Amino acid sequence: MKRQRNMFLAACVLLLALCIPPLTNDYIVQVGTEMAMYAALAGGWNLIGGLTGYPSFGNVAFFGLGAMLAGALSVNAHWPYWLAAIASVLGTGVFALLLGLPLLRLKGHYFSIATLALAQATLAVVTNTKFLGGGMGMSLPIVGSPGIFYYVMLSIAVLSALITYLLIHSEYGNTLLAIKSDEVAAQAVGINTVLAKSSAFALSGLLGAMAGVVYAIWQSYIDPPTVFEPSITVLMLVMTMMGGAGTVAGPILGAVLIGILTQLAMAVSQNASSLVLGLGIIAVVLFLPKGIMGSRRSGKGGKRRGKNTFPLRG
Amino acid sequence: MAILEVKGLGKDFGGLRVLDDISFSLAEGTVTGLIGPNGAGKSTLVNLIAGSDRPTRGEIYFFSRPLHKLPSWRIARLGLARTFQITRIFKDLTLRENVRLAAWTIGMRGQKLEAEVDRLLALTELADKAAVLSNDLTLPDQKRLQLARALALQPKLLLLDEVMAGLNPVELDKAILLLNRLRQQGITMLVIEHLMRVIMNISDRVIVLHQGQLIADGQPSEVVGLSQVQEAYLGSRYVKSKAAEMEVSGLGGMLNAGNQES
Ligand SMILES: Nc1ncnc2c1ncn2[C@@H]1O[C@H](COP(=O)(O)OP(=O)(O)O)[C@@H](O)[C@H]1O
Numbered sequence: 001m002k003r004q005r006n007m008f009l010a011a012c013v014l015l016l017a018l019c020i021p022p023l024t025n026d027y028i029v030q031v032g033t034e035m036a037m038y039a040a041l042a043g044g045w046n047l048i049g050g051l052t053g054y055p056s057f058g059n060v061a062f063f064g065l066g067a068m069l070a071g072a073l074s075v076n077a078h079w080p081y082w083l084a085a086i087a088s089v090l091g092t093g094v095f096a097l098l099l100g101l102p103l104l105r106l107k108g109h110y111f112s113i114a115t116l117a118l119a120q121a122t123l124a125v126v127t128n129t130k131f132l133g134g135g136m137g138m139s140l141p142i143v144g145s146p147g148i149f150y151y152v153m154l155s156i157a158v159l160s161a162l163i164t165y166l167l168i169h170s171e172y173g174n175t176l177l178a179i180k181s182d183e184v185a186a187q188a189v190g191i192n193t194v195l196a197k198s199s200a201f202a203l204s205g206l207l208g209a210m211a212g213v214v215y216a217i218w219q220s221y222i223d224p225p226t227v228f229e230p231s232i233t234v235l236m237l238v239m240t241m242m243g244g245a246g247t248v249a250g251p252i253l254g255a256v257l258i259g260i261l262t263q264l265a266m267a268v269s270q271n272a273s274s275l276v277l278g279l280g281i282i283a284v285v286l287f288l289p290k291g292i293m294g295s296r297r298s299g300k301g302g303k304r305r306g307k308n309t310f311p312l313r314g
Numbered sequence: 315m316a317i318l319e320v321k322g323l324g325k326d327f328g329g330l331r332v333l334d335d336i337s338f339s340l341a342e343g344t345v346t347g348l349i350g351p352n353g354a355g356k357s358t359l360v361n362l363i364a365g366s367d368r369p370t371r372g373e374i375y376f377f378s379r380p381l382h383k384l385p386s387w388r389i390a391r392l393g394l395a396r397t398f399q400i401t402r403i404f405k406d407l408t409l410r411e412n413v414r415l416a417a418w419t420i421g422m423r424g425q426k427l428e429a430e431v432d433r434l435l436a437l438t439e440l441a442d443k444a445a446v447l448s449n450d451l452t453l454p455d456q457k458r459l460q461l462a463r464a465l466a467l468q469p470k471l472l473l474l475d476e477v478m479a480g481l482n483p484v485e486l487d488k489a490i491l492l493l494n495r496l497r498q499q500g501i502t503m504l505v506i507e508h509l510m511r512v513i514m515n516i517s518d519r520v521i522v523l524h525q526g527q528l529i530a531d532g533q534p535s536e537v538v539g540l541s542q543v544q545e546a547y548l549g550s551r552y553v554k555s556k557a558a559e560m561e562v563s564g565l566g567g568m569l570n571a572g573n574q575e576s
């Protein structure tokens with residue numbers, strides 16, 4: 001029953017989202033495109049940070065690398081954009097997989113700091129690679145219409161949510177949740193944790209790169225500082241936490257809420273938007289440690305664990 | 315045939331020598347009790363065998379295959395399962411999902427998978443709590459979950475680290491019954507347990523660890539009579555006075571009997 005209700009809700013939201021371009025103006029469509037982009041990015045972050053319990057502070061690396069690589073292949077190597085986009089997404093996925101292998105050996109704060117460094121290092125490499133623009137911005141041909149980009153971004157957001165849904169309802173998703181609960185125990189039941197974590201990181205990278213390649217052609221001008229902006233990772237994290245880490249709807253809800261709040265704040269004053277973000281972070285930490293959707297199973301009843309009356313022996 | 319062979323195993327934590335020169339082997343199909351006072355190194359030994367921790371010295375063979383360099387997930391898939399003294403469960407998953415995940419990792423799928431999970435939940439008397447989030451289970455139930463999850467790996471060798479701690483007498487009897495059933499199925503077991511009643515009941519053989527060294531090895535009834543075992547548990551003064559009593563009553567011959575290899 002609950003599943004049917006959720007499906008119905010998801011269909012309604014999607015239908016509403018599909019109606020935005022014909023029924024509203026370019027401004028709303030642009031804001032909507034950005035929200036869809038962040039829903040996709042936060043959804044990707046959720047796979048490694050929410051489901052697997054490895055809070056990455058460097059996911060913007062995949063977004064930025066995706067954008068710059070696609071731009072360079074299209075502008076400097078003259079590939080058709082669709083081909084450049086596919087190559088860039090796959091390349092970034094492999095990049096995430098290979099970097100995940102060493103990085104995911106680290107835990108907790110060490111992992112977070114290492115991923116932060118990864119994003120900065122990727123920015124530095126991109127900035128110093130001539131093929132990738134050598135730190136200069138890149139102008140891409142102006143194509144499409146606001147409506148088209150909205151629909152493409154929306155598709156990526158839907159794909160991101162779909163992947164999360166399929167994962168959560170699969171044994172592979174349970175593998176990731178098991179790793180999040182207790183990695184030693186996960187290994188003790190035969191789970192190849194290195195492979196599981198790295199593939200989750202790679203999926204996260206693929207989704208980040210997809211958003212990046214669409215962002216590049218949508219904006220038609222990209223430069224490294226913009227697409228590697230650390231606050232993009234922070235937004236992914238905050239949106240996911242606010243909506244509910246480890247849930248399907250959480251990242252979408254977070255992206256939409258933060259998106260609306262930011263727009264409202266900008267209407268008041270340009271500077272207010274970062275204030276809203278800051279307040280949002282504080283509110284999440286203080287009032288919603290599990291996010292709006294709560295943790296995956298918190299709604300479910302079941303016996304509460306009683307007082308621990310059985311002291312463990314050394 | 316020896317299912318497990320441990321040769322010269324040692325473990326240091328920093329400067330602390332926790333295990334030193336441990337050698338023994340387990341015969342297939344037997345149940346061996348591993349006893350010793352708190353801090354003797356029993357849990358550390360289990361961690362080394364199962365690959366959750368790496369030995370500082372020595373070698374471990376499972377069906378003649380070296381284990382000491384394999385990651386623990388490979389060891390688990392070879393059919394060597396364990397439980398943790400301080401419970402380690404997948405708290406975001408339900409009880410059933412905890413058990414199913416283990417059966418799934420060794421390649422069970424579909425109807426067969428579900429049937430096996432049902433069987434294990436029934437065996438460990440957890441069926442009525444299958445849908446409960448494992449974080450909400452009581453500690454004894456979490457311990458049974460760990461046992462069911464270990465059995466889902468279809469182990470040939472099972473390492474049980476104080477699975478029965480905290481059970482009441484009725485639950486204890488059931489647990490002993492369950493372990494005896496597992497033995498009948500041919501599962502080799504190494505059982506860490508403090509309650510001598512349990513050890514005497516289920517073990518074919520008992521080995522004793524004290525301050526990181528194996529100090530006794532033999533039949534359960536022999537081992538509990540050994541002076542060094544009693545010393546390890548009760549302190550040397552108690553044993554000396556006890557031995558004096560026994561000398562008088564002519565039972566002294568029991569002490570120091572047998573330290574033989576099996
Ligand atoms: N990770 C560790 N780091 C440092 N010392 C440890 C660690 N694990 C266990 N020890 C020490 O090793 C000794 C043996 O511990 P343990 O194997 O848990 O004993 P037992 O299970 O027999 O009670 C203890 O002195 C304990 O403090």
Ligand SMILES: [Mg+2]
Nearest residue numbers: 314356357399
């Ligand atoms: Mg112990």
